[in-house]
Amino acid sequence: MDLKERCPIVYFGDHGDERGKLVVIEGSQDIPFEIKRVFYIYDSDDTVVRGQHANRESEFVLINVAGRSKVRITDGTEEIIVELDRPMMGVYIPRMIWKDMYDFSADSILLVLASTHYDGAEYIRDYEEYLKEIRGQ
Numbered sequence: 001m002d003l004k005e006r007c008p009i010v011y012f013g014d015h016g017d018e019r020g021k022l023v024v025i026e027g028s029q030d031i032p033f034e035i036k037r038v039f040y041i042y043d044s045d046d047t048v049v050r051g052q053h054a055n056r057e058s059e060f061v062l063i064n065v066a067g068r069s070k071v072r073i074t075d076g077t078e079e080i081i082v083e084l085d086r087p088m089m090g091v092y093i094p095r096m097i098w099k100d101m102y103d104f105s106a107d108s109i110l111l112v113l114a115s116t117h118y119d120g121a122e123y124i125r126d127y128e129e130y131l132k133e134i135r136g137q
């Protein structure tokens, strides 16, 4: 499977009417895992790069619910860049995929849905270590 297939763009139901929009994301239905954790990143800008890690256990879906940002995704061989700029779209990131988030607009709110509770020990923050682990897999 290539990287685009492993990290698909997902679109969510947009129940818009004359009162405004309402986007629904149901765990295990609209995304391929049960949601255990939600966090969001804001007040970043176009000078910072966040992420810069891979996770041994966690799967994520990233959604810019406001503004926009980019995510660079790699498996150590291929690289893709996804622009997140719509509240009804996200990108799925499975385990053991390296990601960098950058180019945040001033109004960016990047919502992240995760399949696990937080455990700093499952993060790989050294790219050389990441390459070693995936090549040993």
Ligand code: TYD
Residues within 6 Å of the ligand: 037, 039, 041, 049, 050, 051, 052, 118
């Ligand atoms: P970090 O992983 O560096 O954020 P990003 O992936 O956006 O670059 O996390 C920043 C800090 O927040 C770090 O001290 C760990 C803490 N944190 C938690 O306590 N729980 C969480 O769920 C997350 C994502 C981070």
